[in-house]
Amino acid sequence: MHDAAMDWIPRLDARALGDFMRDRFPPGHFTEGVDPWTIDHVGPGSLSMTLLYRPDFLRPGGTISGPTIMMLVDTAMYLHILSHIGPVELAVTSSLHIDFLRRAPPGDVVATTELLKLGRLLANGRVTVRAAGDPRPVAHATVTYALPATAPT
Amino acid sequence: MHDAAMDWIPRLDARALGDFMRDRFPPGHFTEGVDPWTIDHVGPGSLSMTLLYRPDFLRPGGTISGPTIMMLVDTAMYLHILSHIGPVELAVTSSLHIDFLRRAPPGDVVATTELLKLGRLLANGRVTVRAAGDPRPVAHATVTYALPATAPT
Amino acid sequence: MHDAAMDWIPRLDARALGDFMRDRFPPGHFTEGVDPWTIDHVGPGSLSMTLLYRPDFLRPGGTISGPTIMMLVDTAMYLHILSHIGPVELAVTSSLHIDFLRRAPPGDVVATTELLKLGRLLANGRVTVRAAGDPRPVAHATVTYALPATAPT
Amino acid sequence: MHDAAMDWIPRLDARALGDFMRDRFPPGHFTEGVDPWTIDHVGPGSLSMTLLYRPDFLRPGGTISGPTIMMLVDTAMYLHILSHIGPVELAVTSSLHIDFLRRAPPGDVVATTELLKLGRLLANGRVTVRAAGDPRPVAHATVTYALPATAPT
Numbered sequence A, B, C, D: 001m002h003d004a005a006m007d008w009i010p011r012l013d014a015r016a017l018g019d020f021m022r023d024r025f026p027p028g029h030f031t032e033g034v035d036p037w038t039i040d041h042v043g044p045g046s047l048s049m050t051l052l053y054r055p056d057f058l059r060p061g062g063t064i065s066g067p068t069i070m071m072l073v074d075t076a077m078y079l080h081i082l083s084h085i086g087p088v089e090l091a092v093t094s095s096l097h098i099d100f101l102r103r104a105p106p107g108d109v110v111a112t113t114e115l116l117k118l119g120r121l122l123a124n125g126r127v128t129v130r131a132a133g134d135p136r137p138v139a140h141a142t143v144t145y146a147l148p149a150t151a152p153t
Helices: A014-024 A066-085 B014-024 B066-085 C014-024 C066-085 D014-024 D066-085
Strands: A037-043 A046-051 A092-100 A109-118 A122-131 A137-146 B037-043 B046-051 B092-100 B109-118 B122-131 B137-146 C037-043 C046-051 C092-100 C109-118 C122-131 C137-146 D037-043 D046-051 D092-100 D109-118 D122-131 D137-146
Touching (some): A066 A092, A066 A109, A066 A137, B109 C137, C014 C037, C037 C066, C066 C092, D066 D092
Antiparallel strands (some): A046 A109, A092 A137, B092 B137, D037 D046, D092 D137, D122 D137
16 A cells, blocks of 8 residues: 555654543543553554553453454554544544454454545545464454544645 | 344343343453443344443543444444343454444433344344434444354354 | 434435436446336435346356345435435445345345435445345445535535 | 465466356356456465456446446455365355545556455455556455355365
């Protein structure tokens, strides 16, 4: 996707995105107390972040729960879009499609996002989720975000 | 969908589903301490449940967050399928598609599920989410569950 | 879905929709020569149409092919939206999600659509597809349409 | 996606796939008379094919119609899966999600597929569609196929 024709330049780096989340979201929103994730990479058209393991992410059967993975996907795509349009908190998910491909064992989970389109009103991307250290995808999602009319892009 | 040709009979009622969730899921999984939802109706091919409002379900802008709604959708469909196949905890979400249609104001949120197909390996349903007291859908989802080979159905 | 709160009134009836399709789409677009479908019902928030069977709709195995069903779903939702916003040919599908639930035997296929939201920029609906005379759904889809800025709604 | 951990080896090349389609699908199924597509590449975990332009693929507004693109997506993924599991004609689409990102002008359209998972019962992939010669995606889809129990994989 990283064609020269799509020269997306991030405006916010990992630190600025982390500051934004801490400022605007209540503690305990994503999880209690401390942020359980790290933003690992922010680049043109792609972002990766890691959700740090906690036992309460598990579902019966001892694998990472679906809602936990969906929360990670949605957050990763949200941060990815903000990295490109700036700290516009009112960007909202318009639709999300996810396929769960394999069970994720207890441990950290990594989401890698790719922009497919960054339009004036809508942004589209896809997200691949993997267990840390395993190249096989655990889940794959496509997400559409509605951008507020006031966004600079 | 409730055609005579699809005579789905629930095996578990609201009380049995609530007991199942309390027994098998760790406290704090769905939320801290106490179950923040009620199962309002279990019938042939349909189920409705209410997520009771808590301020930490909000996202910036003061509306119910997307991950909260996805957690509700996934839980409602899971309980719906269990009500029909019995307490088979290893049923897992195979795919989920959700369209967010309107912002949900602070307050309780109601999910109503309908079965579309209950097969041997896969179950399909759709879920309509509304803010309590407002007939307009806040979100609409379709969910596919993979049923374990050991399920009685 | 047909709540009083969503008082959608169709502007175009079945005859007007048929005239629109004949005028604006080239012959052979939907199929060769003659229109192979009938619009059976147009009402507030719902529409149903029938795709009349032709052998070249079959795929190996002797069932109606997936692309045929997707064409029907997309056309039904397009006509449904036009019935409510008027003959605005430039409404375009923004996303489509479909679950194939059962194989459809050779024969007519019926699509029933329901509006979920008719906004200024986007319209959302869901479509249930059945083999004529069988209440069990063959496929279920959700469709998002982007409405041109010039649309009267 | 082309990790060493996922060493998918195609069993059928482009010629064998073309022969399969000509043998098993009726003339006029994909289009009248002659096959309007070429298979450009078959490799481990990826396939690309081109739909050759015909005027009746257009919709009002002069762009390639949605059903045409969905037919291409579904066919490309079907051929991709067959290239890996062999000529098992009864593989059927289980679900398909597509986002239409840009209008495709009159001209050839190229679909590139990537496998995400090739399981015993289900195969998952994603498909990026582009207008020939333009790197920007016109559409992006994820597709799930149900594999017949008799498939060799």
